[in-house]
Amino acid sequence: MTKYWKHHIRKALKKSMISQYIHTSGHEHGTKDFLTVWDGWNGIYNLWTFVLLSAGLYYLYQHAVDHEHNINRQYNHSNLKYQGRNYHLITDLRLGSNRYFPFSDASPYLVPDELDGLEHTLKEMLGDFVFADEYTSCAACGEIIRTSPDSYGWRPDCVFIDDDGYIHADCLTEDDLQDWMDEHKGHTIPYAINQKFSGYTTIEIPKEHRKHSYDQVFEYESGFHHGQDDDPKKMTTYLSDHGIDVWFEYTAGQFDIVWRPMVRQADHDKAQQLLIGFDPY
Numbered sequence: 001m002t003k004y005w006k007h008h009i010r011k012a013l014k015k016s017m018i019s020q021y022i023h024t025s026g027h028e029h030g031t032k033d034f035l036t037v038w039d040g041w042n043g044i045y046n047l048w049t050f051v052l053l054s055a056g057l058y059y060l061y062q063h064a065v066d067h068e069h070n071i072n073r074q075y076n077h078s079n080l081k082y083q084g085r086n087y088h089l090i091t092d093l094r095l096g097s098n099r100y101f102p103f104s105d106a107s108p109y110l111v112p113d114e115l116d117g118l119e120h121t122l123k124e125m126l127g128d129f130v131f132a133d134e135y136t137s138c139a140a141c142g143e144i145i146r147t148s149p150d151s152y153g154w155r156p157d158c159v160f161i162d163d164d165g166y167i168h169a170d171c172l173t174e175d176d177l178q179d180w181m182d183e184h185k186g187h188t189i190p191y192a193i194n195q196k197f198s199g200y201t202t203i204e205i206p207k208e209h210r211k212h213s214y215d216q217v218f219e220y221e222s223g224f225h226h227g228q229d230d231d232p233k234k235m236t237t238y239l240s241d242h243g244i245d246v247w248f249e250y251t252a253g254q255f256d257i258v259w260r261p262m263v264r265q266a267d268h269d270k271a272q273q274l275l276i277g278f279d280p281y
């Protein structure tokens with residue numbers, strides 16, 4: 001059965017109206033899950049529709065396409081042309097079954113084995129489906145990386161390097177790091193880079209010079225609470241007037257950002273002296 005589905009899925013993938021929507025397929029950095037990155041849902045709808053028609057399973061096609069929740073029924077432009085005829089696209093393979101509508105009055109309609117087989121084979125050949133506005137491939141190794149948040153507190157494992165594109169933390173070279181630092185003076189340092197540093201150091205103000213006696217580690221804060229008015233731009237200007245480049249490590253909270261200045265190792269002592277008594281607000 002799997003072989004049978006593979007044949008029809010391969011046929012579908014050769015069709016330009018489907019393959020043009022596929023950005024890439026491959027393993028995800030880190031998890032190693034196999035993923036296919038689509039430009040949008042339309043390619044997936046075309047794939048499902050084509051495979052059912054190509055396999056001659058018109059009754060399954062009809063079940064899905066007749067369903068009131070098949071959102072493409074009313075749009076003529078979203079048809080698929082197959083052997084000279086236009087077909088509405090299927091927007092959910094299981095429409096027509098009531099497996100996902102247990103409270104409906106419709107009589108029970110079990111998901112046919114054919115659909116289970118098709119879904120299984122799609123997963124085997126193409127992995128999980130994800131979208132190009134949330135994933136891209138690593139410019140260094142081609143593996144797939146997430147570029148947009150999926151949860152609170154998510155931080156990207158990659159950085160965007162001009163002229164190259166997104167590169168995963170594991171694939172960054174010393175040259176990439178140097179390029180990024182040179183082009184982003186005064187910026188906050190991405191999480192992906194932060195773990196790979198050598199040659200740079202954060203500045204801590206000696207305890208006796210700290211703004212507040214209760215500060216355990218000297219940090220600056222920008223946020224919505226009273227007194228969180230430190231401005232990193234003022235520090236950037238101040239240090240660069242003295243010939244020192246600065247970047248910022250940060251931790252983001254819900255209503256504030258806590259940040260620490262980072263400079264080249266060689267500039268550390270001079271920068272530390274300059275920052276004693278300096279208030280960036």
Ligand SMILES: [Zn+2]
Binds near residue numbers: 138143167171
């Ligand atoms: Zn990579």
